Amino acid sequence: MTSPLSDRKKQILRAVVINYIKTAEPVGSRTVARSYRMGLSSATIRNEMADLEDLDYLDQPHTSAGRIPSQLGYRYYVDNLMDIDNLSADDEMAISSSLSSEKMREIEQIIINSARVLSSATNQTSLIMGPQFRKSAFRQLRILPLDDKRSLVVLITDTGFIKNKVIDMQQQLSQAELHQVVSYLNQKLYGLTIDQVTTSLINELKRDLFKRLEILEQAFILLEESLKEEKQIRVFLGGTTNILNQPEFKDVDKIRRMLNLFEQEPLLFKILEDTSSEDNIVVRIGAENEFEAIRECTLITGTYKIHDKTLGTVGVLGPIRMDYSRVICVLRRLVDYLNQRLSS
Amino acid sequence: MTSPLSDRKKQILRAVVINYIKTAEPVGSRTVARSYRMGLSSATIRNEMADLEDLDYLDQPHTSAGRIPSQLGYRYYVDNLMDIDNLSADDEMAISSSLSSEKMREIEQIIINSARVLSSATNQTSLIMGPQFRKSAFRQLRILPLDDKRSLVVLITDTGFIKNKVIDMQQQLSQAELHQVVSYLNQKLYGLTIDQVTTSLINELKRDLFKRLEILEQAFILLEESLKEEKQIRVFLGGTTNILNQPEFKDVDKIRRMLNLFEQEPLLFKILEDTSSEDNIVVRIGAENEFEAIRECTLITGTYKIHDKTLGTVGVLGPIRMDYSRVICVLRRLVDYLNQRLSS
DNA sequence: TTTAGCACTCTAAAGCTTAGAGTGCTAAAG
DNA sequence: CTTTAGCACTCTAAGCTTTAGAGTGCTAAA
Known part of the structure; x- marks a missing residue:
């Protein structure tokens, strides 16, 4: 679009940006002329700066102040002028x-x-x-009975997330039954990302299992809530x-x-x-x-x-x-x- | 110490505090006289206010401003003058x-x-x-093997806290051994508040168990870390x-x-x-x-x-x-x- | 004891002045 | 054609002055 900047203009723009970043004060032509000895007088710099202002790389807060970089100026600096040293x-x-x-x-x-x-x-x-929990892959679901009524459901992902939740069981479940259900779930879900465990998938699994056990409702609630909560x-x-x-x-x-x-x-x-x-x-x-x-x-x-x-x-x-x-x-x-x- | 305030002084102090709370502006004698029609002229109020200032219940930001409550004034208000209505x-x-x-x-x-x-x-x-986790009572410790190397340790308190942590097991442990250790710990710790589970108690238990198993080091680390972390x-x-x-x-x-x-x-x-x-x-x-x-x-x-x-x-x-x-x-x-x- | 009246005080806001920095323009020099 | 010195001009921020308004404290009368 616009013709490329002359080297001199680049140098001056660079000087203004660097100086302004450091001091937060508008940068005048004298400052540029002196601190970056480039063998030019302030008047020359002034002319160049006026050009840079016309090109929208610099702004002037008011008539008789120095210049500050415009957003375009910063952009140009970041894209073309900045050198990224290593950390000290x-x-x-x-x-x-x-x-x-x-x-x-x-x-x-x-x-x-x-x-x-x-x-x-x-x-x-x-x-x-x-x-982002949701991008992690499902690894394992565990159910850990605490007492007669309550169990701890634990959900583990490949990225090391562990979610848990105490759930209320209306009916007691035998170890064997529990084991059966849990391994069914693990098998079905293994490797999916949490994102992929959609509500519809959950419902499908639920239907599958409901035929055999009405009890794991709560475990599904954990899954569903995990999905919701973690949206933010x-x-x-x-x-x-x-x-x-x-x-x-x-x-x-x-x-x-x-x-x-x-x-x-x-x-x-x-x-x-x-x-x-x-x-x-x-x-x-x-x-x-x-x-x-x-x-x-x-x-x-x-x-x-x-x-x-x-x-x-x-x-x-x-x-x-x-x-x-x-x-x-x-x-x-x-x-x-x-x-x-x-x-x- | 000081003689009790006259009713009139109390009323005036109260008016100043209430007004100042509302407006954040120093309260003048006219304001008090007018807005709380107590049949007194501003000059009288002025005298009373001067007294209240002598008693350190009121301050004057500068000679010709109204009065604002001093900290003592607020204290008096809170203790004696404030009425606490119900919420609207x-x-x-x-x-x-x-x-x-x-x-x-x-x-x-x-x-x-x-x-x-x-x-x-x-x-x-x-x-x-x-x-405060630390004031909760220990309820249960569980260890849940995840795979060959890792287990999940879960700590549950009576107030519903659940802490968990993945630990690395250097050696594998049979179900039976694990069960034995865990139930030993549960028995020893049940009902203690987390505060009471001191490092010395942990060391004691550790000695007890080390005779049989060198492996639960990590589980103890969870306990110890829980103690430390939760200090703040x-x-x-x-x-x-x-x-x-x-x-x-x-x-x-x-x-x-x-x-x-x-x-x-x-x-x-x-x-x-x-x-x-x-x-x-x-x-x-x-x-x-x-x-x-x-x-x-x-x-x-x-x-x-x-x-x-x-x-x-x-x-x-x-x-x-x-x-x-x-x-x-x-x-x-x-x-x-x-x-x-x-x-x- | 209370009140009216009045001189006095203080502040915050508004207006004014000034120093300093920096510009833009012009005309001369390179 | 480019660069530079010189100078008048502009603008702001800071300091100073002025003023209006609110409120006081005191005095003398009710």
Whole structure:
């Protein structure tokens, strides 16, 4: 479409973006001329900057202020100008030491801790979708009698989820009968993902079994509820207060809107899910976001897998002015970690 | 100590408190004289108010402003002047309908929903401590082999907690042996509260059993971890953004401090636990709070029980200027609900 | 003891001034 | 044709001043 930018323009755009990310102040021509010694006077830079403004890569808050990157400018920077260094040794140390803390056995613990690490390493708010139970494959169903009336139904998936539920049995069931039913179910369901266990399949099985036993209604309820409940998977947040450190959120009203958003788990889930189809790191800048609520933010997400199955999304949410290069680094690092950690 | 207040002073103090709670503006003598027709001129009220200020029941933000209640004033109001009406029919309706939502099977669901109801009914932030696992009594331990290497250990308490954990078995164990060990443990532990299952007791049992089987190490790890992990019980929050609606929190720095507090679960737990010894509703106004972090707030708490055992604390946290009467009402209602709901 | 009247005080909001940063334009230099 | 120096101009944020309004405390009279 538009002609490609000259190298000089690229350099200048890059300088403006980097500077603005660091200082949050509009960047003037003098600043660019001085700090990135490129042998040009501020007047020349000024002309170039005026061009960049015409091309919509830069904005001017008011006539006599410096320039700030437009959303298009950020996009251009992310796509063409940014270099992604590796993490500094210090960062790497800090991150891996926080990640390797002892008591991280439970999946939930791992996720929560990851959220914390991610937010503190980026100084932004982090969102992590818990592993999607529904994409896991059915492994085993067990029924464990507790006393006369009650039993514990346990559902286990290939990705290590364990769901359980105490159910009431109206009639007692002999060990043998129970065993029969349970192994029938296991046989029928083995290997299916939870997604595939539809209500209609359940009904079919139910019909099959009802001929012989009316009693397992409750066990089916567990299955059905698992399906319903898990439609909204938990989203874990880290560093929600970090947005308060960003100068773009010094307005109480904006803060309220963001915090309100953070309280709406289903919406957060949708926001994360929305990006989860893609393969690698995805950067959504401002209006590129589908959801109105985060149109003033940038969302950077990655997906993590267990045994090569995409199970969830990890993201960083912050103002459009954020340190893209750093966030992407950290996010990559974390996704690697999760992939490795959850597969064991 | 000080001589009791005259009826007239009480009336005036009450009027100031009520008015200030409603408007968040300092209350002037004219306002009191007019809105609470007590046949006195503003000048008279003015004199009385000056007296109340001398007695430390009222404060004056600056020379020519109205008066606001001091912390002592609020305390006097709560102890002597406040009348606690019942909930209005509307409120009652709203609360019971939110509470009776369908899918509240899990304890956690009940707690989370309660937090939501409490915060929206009071327009404050609500805190609810999850039921204290440690005060529950041991009921049953089960071990459920999954495959060659792994088993599921399930721990059940009298208050309906179910903890489980997949463990690795280095050696295989015959059904009979397993059964033997498990029933030994159940016999030894039945009826003890989790608190009573100390590490030393576990070690003792371990010694007993090690003579026969080296294998259950992992099962003990579950027990031990349960003890450790649960030291910090979850605290559920509702309406954290409500503080943003309070005019006393329009300062970003204060907001940051509060939100930071909300992210520190262990501290929240301590704050709630601190009040849990007492019987009924407890009101802590400002500096009456033990914890520095909430010295600018009022915390109103109640405790809920399962089968007459105190299991957790429910609280409302907000600015010192809050609608005490209303909050106390709603809190009472909610504690009743929880007591009833969790005992079934 | 209560009240009217009045001078006084204090704040918050609105208006005004100013310093500083940065621009855009023009004309000269390379 | 491109780059640069110079300069007038613009805009904001911060500080200062002014003012209206609310409320007080005191005094003297009822």
